[in-house]
């Protein structure tokens with residue numbers, strides 16, 4: 001049993017699954033709440049989880065579980081502050097919103113904005129691709145630490161190389 005989302009459907013992409021527009025989606029559309037299991041563990045991590053702040057993560061259910069990353073996404077996640085009836089803060093709701101007009105059949109993507117220590121190479125192929133699946137503000141730190149690692153790795157080699165005569 002599942003309530004079908006009127007906007008999106010899960011489809012196949014070359015490396016797994018993706019989320020696609022079932023119909024034309026106007027910019028600014030709230031595509032629905034990303035539901036799932038809220039996990040209260042600061043160390044929790046998975047390929048799909050969404051950081052809700054503090055120690056909370058959301059492990060999303062289908063269809064939004066299959067949102068893929070793109071450095072130029074057409075959607076983004078919004079955290080909605082929620083309060084219980086007595087006014088105390090409840091876990092935030094996550095909603096997906098269309099950043100652009102999206103044609104029917106197009107894949108919906110978000111910017112994962114991972115931290116530098118979890119970054120992997122990005123193959124999204126967009127013109128603005130950062131080369132890494134990483135948050136824009138974490139990119140300088142990532143590139144610096146990569147450059148440092150490359151220098152370290154090449155040092156012993158340089159020392160043992162024979163001196164040119």
Ligand SMILES: [Zn+2]
Pocket residue numbers: 070071072122123124125126128129130131132
């Ligand atoms: Zn990219």
